[in-house]
Amino acid sequence: MGLLIGIDGGGTKTIGYMVNTSGETIARERTGSLNIHSQGIQKVEENFCNLISILLNENCYTIDDIDLISLGVAGIGREEDRLIFENILEKVKVKNKVLLSTDVQIALVGANGNAEGIFVLSGTGSIAYGIDSMGQEYRAGGWGHILGDEGSGYDIGRNALATLVKVVDGREQNTSLTKEIIKKLNWEKATDVIGYVHHPHRTKADIARITPVVQYCADCGDDVSTRILQEAAESLCELSKTLIRKMPQGGSLTIKVGGGVLENVSIVYDHYVECIKKQYKYVEVSKSLHPPVVGALILGFKRLGISFDSFDFYNGKKVGGEKK
Known part of the structure; x- marks a missing residue:
């Protein structure tokens, strides 16, 4: 057919x-x-x-x-x-x-657009993955939320909740982030965090959904939220640097990034690019095609033996590609 x-x-x-x-x-x-x-x-x-x-x-x-x-x-x-x-x-x-x-x-x-290059993902989880010109695969991260997922939406959400409990203890300065988390999750008080994280149906995606709250507070000038996002970017940068060191290099290199965090949270994306360029000036960073x-x-x-130039899958219109 x-x-x-x-x-x-x-x-x-x-x-x-x-x-x-x-x-x-x-x-x-x-x-x-x-x-x-x-x-x-x-x-x-x-x-x-x-x-x-x-x-x-x-x-x-x-x-x-x-x-x-x-x-x-x-x-x-x-x-x-x-x-x-x-x-x-x-x-x-x-x-x-x-x-x-x-x-x-x-x-x-x-x-x-093809099976070669470096891709860094930060969505609910995180990973850096690469394929060289010989088809050899490389990876850093991708160990899941218990052992890894540094710089991911889950990581950002977890760090935001960890900051909240430090505020309750008096170990961290109280900022707008605490109030916005309570508001977002419909809590009565900050200590409701215990019931929230230990709910039997709580998922890592639920924790990751706190990321937009952190982004909102950072955009409004909250220093604690900005720090959480920048630390996420630095974690992603470390994953990327590991991959760059592993893979054979030949001239210019482009890292493509994707996932909800790197695509939508500008503070993370911008700080990530800054961190990469600081050490690897020849590396270009751009979002996924x-x-x-x-x-x-x-x-x-x-x-199937069909050449791929570029199909507009979003609108259902053929732009290129023909049977060999």
Whole structure:
């Protein structure tokens, strides 16, 4: 039938695009995360099947009409985790139609337009990931919120809450950040933080959603909030520097960045660029060309033997690309 599904199975949500081989977008849909560590196998299977069913059924297609599902998934960086996810695909009878990648692989491809370069992500979590001209992969970070995720939305939110409890103790100066957090989360008092963070259904995404509060306070001149955001940028810079040292260098280098924090929080982005340029003047930093789901589509087109120049997946109009 000439249809391709691209899926960005991130840590907090999943986005799917269905396109034809001319690059025209037929459908877009969202569902829950496909991370087996945070969701569990049964929930991941449910989310995946729901996404595929909606994309197909609402457009009167069947799985037989699909040439390929190009899927990038969080939490399958280790071989044993990848095998677990492959078992899910086999169980739902689509394994032979799936090109399986990690979420950060499709993010890099979307960011650069091809499978080469450096990509730094700061969303709910964080990671620096690179592929050199020989296809060798490099990474720093990506260890999850308990062991890492430095400079992420979760990290910013957690540090904001940690600052709040220091204010309660008298170890930190009280600023507008405390009042704005209480207001945002509909608390009566600052000590409600205990019940909030220990709620059985609390997620790392919930903590990450405190980031806009920190951004608002920083934009209003709150020094504590500005410091939290700048420290996040410096953490991301350290991840990036580690990758730069690991990867072979040849002339100029561009780092593409993505994720809600680096794309939307200007203080983090600007301070991050400043930190990188201070040590590596030849390095350029810019935001991603395309979102990760388009990276999945690019890899899918490559697997199908269709050249990718530039498709306007957002408006469903073909801009380039032809069958080889």
